[in-house]
Amino acid sequence: MINNTFLQRGIKKLLLAACAMTIILAIPLSSAAAEPTTIKKFQLYATDGYMTLPDGVQLYIWGYSLTNEPGSATFPAPALEVNEGDQVEIILTNIGPKKSGIKRLAHTIHFHGLDTDQQNDGVPHTSPAIQVGGSFKYQFKAKHAGTFFYHCHVDTIEHLQMGMYGAFIVKAKNGINQAWTGGPSFDKDYVFLLNEIDPVWHQAVEEGKPYDRTNFHPKYWTINGKAYPDSEKDPTSYIDGEVGETVLIRLINSGYEPHSFHMHGYHFQIIASDGRPLPEPVTKDTVLIGPGERYDLLVTFDQSGMFPFHSHNIVDNTNNGAYPGGLHTMIDVKENTPDSSPMLMTIRLKEGRNAVMxxxxxxxxPNSPVVLNGTTYIPARFIGEMLGAEVKWLPKEKSIIYTTDKTTIQLWLNSSQSKVNGRLVSLFAPPKEIKGTTMVPLRFIADQLGAKLSKDSKTGEIIFTGAMSVASAPSHQSHTDGTSSGEANGNGGTGSMDQPTSTDPLTVIITTSFMPAKLTIKKGQTVKWVNKDTQIHTVYDLQDKFNSPNILPNAEFSYTFAETGTYTYYCSTHPSMVGEVIVTD
Structure with missing residues (x-):
C-alpha cells in the first residue's frame, strides 16, 4: 500500500509538471503564431520603349513597366522598396514589344544579392523563363536589410544593357531609418544606380541586325538613368541636405565597367557591402565599385556648400565624347536654419461627415471621409494641400502626384503600387474613385508627408496633425476643390520641363549650352548672356575681341558689337559649349 501510494503521488506530480510545461511552452508558441506577416505585392510588365539622352539622342530600350501597355518601358526599371521581414510577391507579365519586327523574347527577374530559392532565382538554366503572354509570381522573404538590385537573366549581356534592371531596397524592420535593423541611423537615403550605354548595341537590336558583343564601347554613363546635366534635374540623383544631417547613399553598379566614385567636401564611411554590414566602417572619399557590387556610404554634412560627387574615371564624365556629362552630380548642403514660418495644422474629421475642423x-x-475594409479614405486634393504639397492630376495615367520640397508621391487609381521619391512602394489599400472624387488612404499620405494621426475616443473623430509653411498654405477656396478622375489641372504631362528660352532676340540663355547657339544681329547692337545654369560659365571670343569674367548663376554679361563679321565664342570652363554671333550692316 505504501509503495502504491508513493507511486500514485509520483505520477500525479509528473502529470502536474507536464501540464505546467505545456502551458509554459504554449505561451511563446501562440505569441509567435499571432505575429502578423506583412505581404508586399508588386506588378511589373516586360516590354520595350524609348529614352532620351541629354544631347537629344533617342535610344531604343527594353525594360519593366508599371502599366500593361506595350512600349511603356522605363529606364531604369522602378526601384522596389520593402522592409526586413516582409513577404514579397512580384508578378511579372511579359507583354512583349510594341515595335514591329522585334523578336518576341522571354524574360525573367533575378534578384541580385537576395538569397532566394531556385524557383524564384530567375535563371532560365534552372527554371522556365516567361514567354510573351505569360506571367510568373516571384515569392520570397526579405530576410536582410540592405542594398540590392534586380535584372533579367535571359541572355543577360544583352537584356541588361538594353535596360532591364532596377534597384531593390530592403529597409530595416518597420521601415525605420537605419542602415539595417539596429544599425546606424540616417535622416534620408539616396539610391544611385550606375550603368553605361553603348548606342551601337541599342541600334542593332532596334534594327534586328547582328553586332559584336566583344566590341563594347559605351558613349553614355548614367545615374538612375540620367546623365549629367539631367542628373541635376532629377531629385533622386541630386543630393540635397542641411548641415548636421546624415545621409545614406546606396551605390549600385548594374553595368559592365568599374567606376571610381569620389566625393568632394566630405569623407564618408563605407558601412556595408553587397547587402551585408562590414565588421568595421571604412573612412574614404573615393570608392571603386565593380560590376554587380553595392556599397552603402554614410556621410554627415559638417559644412554648407555645393560639392561634386562623380566618377573619377574621367571618360565616365562625358556624353558621346562631350564634357561635362555622364556620372556626375552635385551635393547641395545648406545651413541648418529653422523655418521661421511654420504653421501647425490640426484637422478633426469623421467618417460620413462632410464638415471638418x-x-x-x-x-x-467635396466628399465625406469613408472607411473601407478598415482603411480611412479622404479627398486627395484636400489632404495634400493641407500639408503644403503641390497636387497634380494626370488624367491619361489616372494618377495623382504630391510634391513638396523633400517628397514626391505618385499614386494610381485602383493600384496598390505607389512611387515615393522614385521608389515603388506597396500600398495596403489603393486610391479609389468615390462619387466622382479621387479618394486616397489617409494614413499612407499622412505618414509620407510627416503628419500624425490619433483618434478621439469620445467623439470618434480622427485627429490629423502636421506642419506646413505659411507660404504654401492653400486658400479656403482650394480646400473645397475635389480632385475628380476627369480633372486636368493644366499640367497633365509627365515629360521634363522645357529649357528656358528668351523672348528678347538679343539675349542668349546659358544652361549647359548657349541658346540660341547662333544669333544674327545688326552692327551696334548689344547682346546679353544670362546664366540660368547652376554652374559658373564664361563667354570668350575665339579671336579675343571680348571676354567675360566668371558669370555666376542668375548673373549676366553684355557686349556691344561695333564691327561686322562672324564671332565664334565659347565657355572657357566648359569649352565644348560654343556659340556664334553674326554681325551685319
Whole structure:
C-alpha cells in the first residue's frame, strides 16, 4: 500500500509538471503564431520603349513597366522598396514589344544579392523563363536589410544593357531609418544606380541586325538613368541636405565597367557591402565599385556648400565624347536654419461627415471621409494641400502626384503600387474613385508627408496633425476643390520641363549650352548672356575681341558689337559649349 501510494503521488506530480510545461511552452508558441506577416505585392510588365539622352539622342530600350501597355518601358526599371521581414510577391507579365519586327523574347527577374530559392532565382538554366503572354509570381522573404538590385537573366549581356534592371531596397524592420535593423541611423537615403550605354548595341537590336558583343564601347554613363546635366534635374540623383544631417547613399553598379566614385567636401564611411554590414566602417572619399557590387556610404554634412560627387574615371564624365556629362552630380548642403514660418495644422474629421475642423475653423469637403475594409479614405486634393504639397492630376495615367520640397508621391487609381521619391512602394489599400472624387488612404499620405494621426475616443473623430509653411498654405477656396478622375489641372504631362528660352532676340540663355547657339544681329547692337545654369560659365571670343569674367548663376554679361563679321565664342570652363554671333550692316 505504501509503495502504491508513493507511486500514485509520483505520477500525479509528473502529470502536474507536464501540464505546467505545456502551458509554459504554449505561451511563446501562440505569441509567435499571432505575429502578423506583412505581404508586399508588386506588378511589373516586360516590354520595350524609348529614352532620351541629354544631347537629344533617342535610344531604343527594353525594360519593366508599371502599366500593361506595350512600349511603356522605363529606364531604369522602378526601384522596389520593402522592409526586413516582409513577404514579397512580384508578378511579372511579359507583354512583349510594341515595335514591329522585334523578336518576341522571354524574360525573367533575378534578384541580385537576395538569397532566394531556385524557383524564384530567375535563371532560365534552372527554371522556365516567361514567354510573351505569360506571367510568373516571384515569392520570397526579405530576410536582410540592405542594398540590392534586380535584372533579367535571359541572355543577360544583352537584356541588361538594353535596360532591364532596377534597384531593390530592403529597409530595416518597420521601415525605420537605419542602415539595417539596429544599425546606424540616417535622416534620408539616396539610391544611385550606375550603368553605361553603348548606342551601337541599342541600334542593332532596334534594327534586328547582328553586332559584336566583344566590341563594347559605351558613349553614355548614367545615374538612375540620367546623365549629367539631367542628373541635376532629377531629385533622386541630386543630393540635397542641411548641415548636421546624415545621409545614406546606396551605390549600385548594374553595368559592365568599374567606376571610381569620389566625393568632394566630405569623407564618408563605407558601412556595408553587397547587402551585408562590414565588421568595421571604412573612412574614404573615393570608392571603386565593380560590376554587380553595392556599397552603402554614410556621410554627415559638417559644412554648407555645393560639392561634386562623380566618377573619377574621367571618360565616365562625358556624353558621346562631350564634357561635362555622364556620372556626375552635385551635393547641395545648406545651413541648418529653422523655418521661421511654420504653421501647425490640426484637422478633426469623421467618417460620413462632410464638415471638418481645421485649426478650429469649420470647412466642408467635396466628399465625406469613408472607411473601407478598415482603411480611412479622404479627398486627395484636400489632404495634400493641407500639408503644403503641390497636387497634380494626370488624367491619361489616372494618377495623382504630391510634391513638396523633400517628397514626391505618385499614386494610381485602383493600384496598390505607389512611387515615393522614385521608389515603388506597396500600398495596403489603393486610391479609389468615390462619387466622382479621387479618394486616397489617409494614413499612407499622412505618414509620407510627416503628419500624425490619433483618434478621439469620445467623439470618434480622427485627429490629423502636421506642419506646413505659411507660404504654401492653400486658400479656403482650394480646400473645397475635389480632385475628380476627369480633372486636368493644366499640367497633365509627365515629360521634363522645357529649357528656358528668351523672348528678347538679343539675349542668349546659358544652361549647359548657349541658346540660341547662333544669333544674327545688326552692327551696334548689344547682346546679353544670362546664366540660368547652376554652374559658373564664361563667354570668350575665339579671336579675343571680348571676354567675360566668371558669370555666376542668375548673373549676366553684355557686349556691344561695333564691327561686322562672324564671332565664334565659347565657355572657357566648359569649352565644348560654343556659340556664334553674326554681325551685319
Amino acid at each position: 481645421v485649426n478650429g475653423e469649420s470647412m466642408r469637403l
